[in-house]
Amino acid sequence: MIDYTNTTALITGGGSGIGKALAEALAAxxxxxxxxxxxxxxxxxxxxxxxxxxxPVVVDLAKPEAAAELIERAFTWRGRLDLVCSNAGIGHNKKIKNEPLGPETERLFAVNLFAAVRIAQAYLRVLEPSGARGRLMITGSENSLSAPAAVKGRGLGLYGASKHGVLIAAEWLRDESGDALDVHVLMPGAVYTPLISRGLPDPTKAPPQIGLIMPEQCAALALKGLDLGLFYIPTHAHIADDIRPRYEGVAAALKALGLR
Structure with a gap:
């Protein structure tokens, strides 16, 4: 188990939902x-x-300069930054065929994907002079891996694209920066955050097939994943089932093409 005594952690999106739960769990x-x-x-x-x-630091991570300024302030506070939870994200429910690809979509990718990359880059820059090793956990989604069966038809294509971008960027970041940074990707399924609660005031009314969990349970799984040194940190068992059609589809195509 990681000892967080006398350590400093930065949590983006810390004002509610998963970020709030992570902050409280780490502080505890x-x-x-x-x-x-x-x-x-x-x-x-x-x-x-x-x-x-x-x-507390009020920041809009859609602004290109915000990530570096935030990392610098977090590091300066106590002269160290042991863990960064790049968790801030926004939802988006518009079918790709109807999406005008305007400012709303640009903000979606700016917050969900580009901010995570900029945070990683800035974090590596502040670690480099001291030679200290850092730890970065980026919040992706079950949508990073597939089009989950329970949410098909809900217009999550571009949201899923932004979160799939998080996953592949993290995989390459692990390859490029493994000598300086431990990288993890949290992949939550349905968690009762403000993104869900606005349309579902009573969590007990959630469709059972989505497997809704509370933020505190998600945070507990996230910290367990960090303790275990996992790169992929999923929160729901059905994520493995949702991935299978992609794997099987590629395998079938390889066979049809005579490549295996």
């Missing part, structure tokens, strides 16, 4: 936490609940 295990979010009110409430070991 002894970490000082930097909480970043665009939602100032939510951020202040979470920080107040944690106390002196929390530093």
């Amino acid at each position: 295990r002894g970490a000082a936490v930097v909480l970043a979010d665009v939602n100032a009110a939510g951020l202040e409430a979470v920080a107040a609940g944690i106390g002196a070991n929390a530093l």
